[in-house]
Amino acid sequence: MTSLPSTLLLIDSKVHHYESLIRNLRPGTDVVVLDSAQDGINQITQTLQHYTALTSLHVLSHGAAGAVHLGNAPVTSEVLERNQDQLASWSNALTETASILLYGCEVAAGEQGAGFIQKLAQLTGANVAASTNLTGCAALGGDWVLEASTGPIETTSIFDSAALEDYPFVLADLVLEEDFKDDTVEGAWITGTLQGDQTNPFLYPYLTARDGSNDFPPGSIPNTVKGAPGGAIDRVGEGAFRLTGRSGADQTSSLNKNQSTFLIYNIALPANAGLDVTFNFFAYGSDTSQNSQLQGADGISFFLIDGSASPTTSGSFGGSLGYAPRLNLPNDPSNPSDPGDGLVGGYLGIGFDAFGNFASPNDFAGQETVRNGGPGRRPDSVTLRGPGSQRDGYEYITHTSLSQLGPDLSIDNASAQTRDAALRTARIRLLPNGRLTVTIDFNGRENPGQEFEVINIPNIAERLGQSIPTTFKFGFAGATGSFTNIHEINTLEIRQAARPPIAQDVAVTVSATTAIALTGNNALSAIDPDGEPIVNFIIKTLPSQGQLFLGDPSAGGSPITSLPPGGRVLTPALAAQLFYQPPNSGFTGARFEYTATDEEGATDPTNGIVAFVLPNNNPPVAQPSTIQAQERQTVQVTGIAATDPDVGDAIAFFTIVSLPNPNQGVLLIEEAGITRLVLQGERLTPTELSRLFFRARPGFTGASFNYTATDGRGAFSAAATVTVVAEGSDDSGCKPGRTIIGTPNADNLVGTPDIDTIRGLGGNDTIRGGNCGDLILGDAGNDTLFGEGGRDRIFGGVGNDVIRGGDGNDVLRGGIGNDQIFGDAGDDNIRGGQGDDVIQGGTGNDLIQGFEDADRLFGGDGNDTLLGGDGNDTLEGNAGNDLLDGSVGNDVLRGGDGNDILRGGIGNDRIFGDAGDDDIRGGQGDDIIQGGAGNDLIQGFEDADSLFGGDGNDTLLGGDGNDTLEGNGGNDLLDGAASNDVLRGGDGNDVLRGGIGNDQIFGDDGDDDIRGGRGNDVIQGGAGDDLIQGLEDADRLFGGSGNDRLFGGTGDDILNGGAGRDELTGGAGADRFDFTGASRTALVSGSSVNAPDRVTDFNAQQGDRFNVRIQNVPVLIRGLFNAGLVVGNTLTEAAIAAYADKNQVNPGAQALRVDEAVFFRWQGGTYLSVNGNTAAFDASDDLVINVTGITFRGNDANAGALTVSNYFVTS
Incomplete structure (x- = not known):
């Protein structure tokens, strides 16, 4: 009999790349992944019912002081208290000396954190350990040490030390994360450029990994995020957002001068919690010089604007860095987007300035004023400018020159040709109390050790003379002037700098007319997620019935009859002296609102409520609701409603008590034309519900959030759930089903006709869902999992699993092990995970990702995307217009029928386009590529590639490395690019370009156009009337049969027209014109009196010579x-x-x-x-x-x- 495991690891599914942390876990460890759409404590309770002797329970999740994020909501001390019966049952699964280890950022920090782990230990009977600082990547300030505990911890780490060392994240909650490395972003971003530049696609900013060929319609260009107008520059997953760049599609085109662009996150964020922003920026690749030295310019700015502003054009170019104006340009008051204006709504501009003019009132000393204030040009500096509108304001505030911090520090790397050589990481932290700090890491986050604080202002609002807006938007701008750089950003992370406290709702029962002390359970209180102490309570409204007093009314307390603007501020000591005096008669209910402020100045924006209710006031009943959404879609939230059993009582407002999983989507509300994020705890009146929306993120599979209803007398309902179902999932009409959990042994589990959660735990399980969208978790063991109908989410877990999605658009994850996954019908999202997986997409447009090890991916019918990942993978697109990317490893790719896009990636790949007009790139490594039928585009890129065009009019581009290119049938274009290449045109009228290197080029049949390029090339035209040009260096040109034209170019060339009436031009250099044959007759047939060849530029003085040979012997x-x-x-x-x-x-x-x-x-x-x-x-x-x-x-x-x-x- 198999013994039960002694260790259980619970993972919140929102932890980034948790799969990398569970490699090589300590033997005897079970792994369970919590569903982000369900209650975390309920899931853990149900799971623990199947264990009896666990010595340690490990929890991996995002955290904050006094909270861990499990499932669909944070778990705080108050949540623990409400679920104490469930938590007490956990002890049945634990031994007497068991430990609970919480891996999450700052969970045990401060009094709040210490109280949280003590409460958990008290309710479960286990010793609890947690961290007081950041948990995770050392480069981001984290570690894996659990510094605080409630008692002895008798277990060691279950994680592999190498996996912990390689993990690149910390386990702290994010407000926003966008890396800009892919070909899409979440839809809240807007972009723009300078007025007057709005019809030129190459003056717009763009994603370098996106093909933007169709993103620029004629006429007005929308402000949406676009791709590179000449086609993608980087592979998906390796890109950046380019703010300033080249003037044309060719990557050798000159850089744009006087360019200015912006990128804005167009959702207003509340300012009460401050902002903590980290991003990478790159300034490189200058093509301008000063005094014979490369001179890059100008720079990148990060800015905050008022939350009500939505700019359509950037601030001005050059040293204004897309934020400030240029006062010397003609001012047109009738034009709201004047090219000289600053960015609309500007509050603060932080310039990362290579050239240095963001700190200068003019472009060059002694010239006219173009900006408001400043000490003059300060190269390689960080400079601040303040609020402004159009031409007014944007005043210089301060700057720090990098030379003050150390030698050889610079904003840009003007000579670098790749972004990696110019990596800088900036962190901007604005606390609610106004403190602003700016740091730059010159080694990047992955390689710490050269981080410098460049700005530290105790109160930026006082320094600017203007308070921080209630809400703000943030963004980036880039600019060039007479000097240039490429300017880019990526890897953006935004957190709240200081999370605000949460003022608690209080219900006070009024059963008499005597005064009630607001102490104990009736007291004002707040929970601070960061563990900061509460320094103030602020009374925002007064009760409509009765009276508040400071001090006991019967002992001379002072009534509070009015409130100053902003509310009455009370210290916690004064708040403890509050009393409520009910009216002598006619009391029907009353309430007042208050908020709380912590030590860092963060204030709860949603307010807490103290409700005075009658003993017989029944609470409302909130109704559950279901809505549908598609990924990247914004839909109105409907169905939020409640009924009140008390006659004549109405619903006063609804409270959003939990938010959707941010990986799935966000709640938004529109106010006066401005869209902003909904806050946890926010209250909405019934009329405000029409402005509540849900925005689904890319890859959306479903989400939920909870709300309560409060009546006019202050009583509030139990929480109800709004479920957001992925549209097209065939789950409409489905109801919530059961949660079915197996045992650690082999189970056969079958779901209901509704939406079930089925978990196998350990053992080789067989699980079958049903016709609604089920969540199926195989966990450990070699499991067989069937989704059947509906949009299912199936996770194999650890073991060699067989997964079948069935009908519907399914999300399938193999996990760890050699899995077999079948998408079947529908547009499926499939990942293999760790192990040698076999994946078949079936019908529909599928996304198939192998991830690690040697996978075999098959697309089936539909327009599929196949991504190989690490390992030597086999990818076959089969029918449809497919995208195949081998990524890392020696891969085999077959496009099949359709017009396919194939990318080999890193490794020695073999790629077959098969039928259709295919777009094929080999990437890094010695690749073999065959285009097959159709008009194919084939690019080898790096290393020594072999490219074969097949039938059709193909384009073959060799790239770096000693490549072999063969066009075969059709009128082909072959370009060897760099290195020593071999090109064969094959049949058809071909265009062949050798490029750089000593190339061998064969035109073969057809009338070919051949150029050797730089290097000592050997070119043979073959049959047909060919045009052959050697261009640079010492080339050997052979015309073959046909009436050919040969041009040697520069260098000492050898030209031989062969048969036919040829024209030979040597060009510069000492050229040799060869006339040869196997016999006298063959010699003369090449240039006879009836069809003489023409030598157009024989120059004896520069060393040209005729070379006449028979059987390679010179004719005397x-x-x-x-x-x-x-x-x-x-x-x-x-x-x-x-x-x-x-x-x-x-x-x-x-x-x-x-x-x-x-x-x-x-x-x-x-x-x-x-x-x-x-x-x-x-x-x-x-x-x-x-x-x-x-x-x-x-x-x-x-x-x-x-x-x-x-x-x-x-x-």
């Missing part, structure tokens, strides 16, 4: 002469005349002898003939070349006898 030229101008009706007659009198200087007829050569002029042209085996001219035996345009050596044009070695190769 015994003498060379110049017959001068001859007459004749035909070229043959002219040659005969030259042979009869070879020397234009000596008198008398001097006949040309065997093996001699003669130049002659006839009808405006100049010709050379080499005599063969008979003295008389013989059209079949004598070589004739048109050399019109020849430059003779010295005075040879007028001479009669010439030196052979000055014109011919003699050995």
Whole structure:
């Protein structure tokens, strides 16, 4: 019999990349992943019913002081208290000496955190350990030490030390995370550029990993996030958001001058909790110089604007960094987007300034004023400018030059050609009390050790002379002037700098007319998530019936009859002296609102309520609701409603008591045209519900949130749930079903017809869902999981699992092990995880990701996306227009039918486009690519690739490395790019480009256009009338059969026209014009009197020579002469005349002898003939070349006898 495990690890599914942490766990550890859409404590209670002797319970989740985030809501001390019966049952699964270890940021921090772990220990009977600081990545300030505990902890870490060391995150809650590395972003972002630049796509900012070819419609260009107008520059997952860039699609195009752009997160954030922003920025690749030194400019700004503002154009260019104005430009008051104006709604601009003019009132010393204030140009500095509107304000505040902090520190790396060499990480922290700090890490977050604080202002509101707006938006801008850089950002993380306290609702029962002390359970109180002490309570409203007093009314207490603007501020000591005096008669209920402020200045924006209620006041009953949404869609929230059993009592407001999982979506509310985030604890009147919306994030599969209803007398309902179902999931009409949990042994579990949660736990389980969208968790063991109908979410867990999605748009995750996954019908989202997985998408447009190890991915019908990940993967798209990306490893990719996009990634890949017009890239490694049928685009990129075009008009681009390109059938374009390449055009009229390197190029059949490029190239035209150009360096050009044109270019070239009537141009350098054959007849057939080749620019003075050979043996030229101008009706007659009198200087007829050569002029042209085996001219035996345009050596044009070695190769 298998023994039960002694250790259980519970993971909140919102923990980023938790899969990497559960590799090589300590033996005897079970793993359970909590569903983010359900109550966390309920899930844990149900799970623990199947265990009896756990020595340790480990919990991996995001955390805060006094809270862990489990399932669909945070768990605080108050939540523990409300669920004390469930928590007490946990002890049945634990041994007497068991420990609970909480891995989450700052869970045990401060009094709040200490109280939380003590409460958990008290209710469960276990010793509890948790962290007082950040938990996770050391580079982000975290560690894996649990510094606080309630008693002895007798267990060691269950995690592999290498996995902990490699984990790149901390377990703290985020407000927003966007890395800008992919080809999409969440839809709240808007972009723009300078007024006047709005019709040029190359002046807009864009995602470098997105193909923006169709993002710029003619005319007005929308303010949505776009891709690179000339096609994606980076692979998905490796990009950035480019603020300023190139003037054209070619990545060698010059950089834009005088460019200005912005990117804004267009949802207003509350200012009460401050802001903690971290992002990477890059300034590099300058193509401008000053005093023979590269000079990059200008810089990037991060800004805060009023939450009510929605700019459509950026601030001005150059040193204004897209935030401030340029006062010297003509001012047009009728134009709200004047190109000289500053950014609309500006409150604070923080400039990361390479050139230094954000700190200067002018562009150059002594010139006119263009900005408001400043000490002058300060290169490589961080500078602040204040609030402004159009031309007014934006005043200089302060700056710090990096030279003050240490040597060799700079904002940009102007000479760098890749962003990695220019990585900087900025952190901007604005506390609610106004303290502003700015730091820059010059090594990046992954490599700490060179982080400097550059700005520290105790109260930015006082410094600016203007209070922080109630809500604000944030964004980035980039600008260039006469000097340039590429400016980019990525890896943005935003947290609350100091989370506000939560003022608690209090219900006070009024059963008499005597005064009631607001102490004990009736007292004002607040929970601070950061563990900060509460310094003030603020009374915001007064009760409509009765009276508040400071002090006992019967003992001379003072009535509170009015409130100053902003409310009555009470210290906690004064708040403890509050009393409520009910009216003598007619009391029906009353309430007042209050809020709380912590030591860092954070204030609860939602207010708490003290409700005075009658003993017989029944609470309302809130109704559950279900709505539908698609990913990236914003939908109105409907169905929030409640009934009140008391006659004549109405619902006063609804309270949002928990928020949706932020990985799935956010709640938004619109106020006066401004969209902002809904806060936890926020109250909405029934009329305000029409402005409540849910925005689904990419990959949305479902979410939920809870609300309560409060009546006019202050009684509030139990929480009801609003469920957001993924539209198209076939779950409409489905009801919440059961939670079914197996045992640690092998189970056979079957769900109900409704929406079930089914968990296998340990053992080799068989789980079958039903026709609604079920959550199926295999957990440990080799499980067989069936989703059946509906939009299912299936997680295999640890073990070699078989997963079938069935009908519906399913989310399938293999987890750890060698899994077999079948998407079946529907648009499925499938990930294999760790192990050698086999995945088949089935019908529908599927997203299939192998992730780690050697996976086999099959797309099936539909337009599928297959991503291989690490390992030597096999990807087959089959039918449809598919995207295949092998990523890392030696992969095999087959596109199948359809117009496919194939990306090999890193490794030695084999890629087959098969049928259709395919777009294929090899990437890094020695790749073999075959396009197959269709007009294919094939790019090898790095290393030594072999590219084969197949049938169709193909484009083959070699890239770096010694590549082999073969066009085969069709009219193809081949470009070797860099290194020593071999190009073969094949059949068809091909265009071949060798690029940089010593290339071998073969045109083969067809009329080809061939260029060698830089390097010593060997080019053979083959059959057809070819155009062959060597261009740079010493090339060897062979025309082949057909009437060819050969151009040597620069360098000492060898040109051989071959058969046909050819034209040869040597260009610069000492060129050699070869005329060869296997026999005399073959030699003459290449350039005869009836079809002579033309050498257009023979220059004896620069070293050009003729090379005449038979069977590679030089033909002996015994003498060379110049017959001068001859007459004749035909070229043959002219040659005969030259042979009869070879020397234009000596008198008398001097006949040309065997093996001699003669130049002659006839009808405006100049010709050379080499005599063969008979003295008389013989059209079949004598070589004739048109050399019109020849430059003779010295005075040879007028001479009669010439030196052979000055014109011919003699050995």
